[in-house]
Amino acid sequence: MADLADLPEFLAVVRSGGFRDAARVTGKSASGLSEAVRRLEARLGVRLLNRTTRSIAPTEAGRRLIDRLGPALAEVEDALDVVNGFRERPAGTLKLNVPVSAARLVLPRIVPKFLAAYPDIRLEILAEDSFVDVLAEGCDAGIRYDERLEQDMIAVPIGPREQRMAAAASPDYLDRAGRTEHPRDLLAHRCLLGRFRGGALTNPWEFEKDGEIVKIEVSGPLIVSTSGGIDCAIEAAIGGAGVIAIFEEWLRPHLEAGKLEPVLQDWWQSFSGPFLYYPGRKHLPGPLRAFVDFARAARW
Template sequence: MKNGVSADDLAVLVAVVREGGFRAAGRRLGMAASNVSTTVSRIEEQLGIPVLRRTTRSLHLTDAGKVLVDRVDPLLSGLDAACNEVKALGGQVQGRLKLNVPGAVMRDILPALIAEYRVRHPAVEVEIVVESDLVDIVAEGCDAGIRYGSVLEQDMISIPIGPRRQQMALAAAPAYLEARGMPDTAEDLIHHDAIRYRLDGGPLLSWDIMSAQGSVQVEPSNVLVLSVAALDTGLRFAHAGVGIIHTFRNWLEEDFAAGTLVPVLPECWPEMEGPRLYYPSRSAPAPLRAFIDICLHASRN
């Protein structure tokens, strides 16, 4: 490059940012952490400006470093995608698939799809980032995202992933219901203790209940509020008799069969659209195209 900074050195800087440190980047690149640090220092010397702000516990991009990485990262990703496209012509998909997903799909929807993907494409490294807010997957360096009922940007396309429809359900432990009684109507729920979930830095997930008047939102007494990052742990608190839980019906079937949890107002359980995989409408890299094929096949069965 005319400015003296090589593409290989820039790839090391991008790896440091992606992996969150010199050691992690070194492990990914097969380099010693000291060599990674030296490479970043060389970039700074050649550009005449710091690109990383280092402390004993963390590192962060400077303003100049952010401009550099924001411009360089897509270019390097494009080079990687081009090389993987060529490799795929030989019959084996290679590279990395990075997905941004909510915790709700981590329990029973995504594992089976990823297991099949790994069987078909063992040369692909899969990385999953779990968060619930709608994010710019391109800016986050992800190939695709999964969300429930989100309004997506115009340059995104989406396909169903997992069940087309899912039902939400209410359940509680026998001990809780013995102590507090079984609700008879949706309105009775306001007098009961609830295990609720909160979006990251946002509102509580609503309790939408079907009634004679249609769908209504119920506001019970919140005795335990969990982050959606702990979505799968709420059942443990319900087992312990902390309160009534509102979650996916398919997550509760084993408990209903075992009697560890009891259905609450099953005639009021609403349905919702299942999750969707979304990704940029531009040409998808080979690892993502292969994952899309698996998702489409699974949704047809």
């Protein structure tokens, strides 16, 4: 029989689409994962992956193994986690895939208290703005907004139940460029944009007032990655580079300090808060069950 430890590593490589991405998800080295797959192929006597310098793809034998392996490993994980129910405190690793905004604005309110309540749980947070299959990424659950929720998932509210997109600029910039009364006025302004990992821009900007929704295609001198450049864009706005539009909570400290001034505040659009979502399995892993219960009980 093949070493059972090599089977989940093979599955992680296929689900991630490569050794480097699988290494990021599993926390193991790409070379170690490659060796595990080679070892598995040698023991089974068949090639499981076709490899090129740019990609990997399962062979027919590999696909058949994956079809049987995924459900089998899920059953094994469920069976082992039943033991967690006999512990005084849940233990193990919990992996969450969350947008950067949730990592910045939602999780800091809950993570310290959760870790204090469950010292035997190790929490791993993957913060990114690409909308991935959380299970394929090796995660137990994710946080997303309702328009991004998958239909076969269970969703639990987490964080504030209503949020707003806010626009702001430095007083100095507005003194020079002029203040706005209608979203269309932004067409004459320098606006700071974000770009998602998939390439899409945070454009158009959407505003709402008295039932009227206005979408404006803006432009400007700066585009930052939404996964890591938002703070840079905020500092640029504070420095007078232009108008920024982002979660109100992200801008609130700078608005309260007077470094930024609200733009079109009567037009800021509200939307429902995020959800913790996870697959509807009969037996949830102990760490995930603890986090779900903690999120349900939290006050926001």
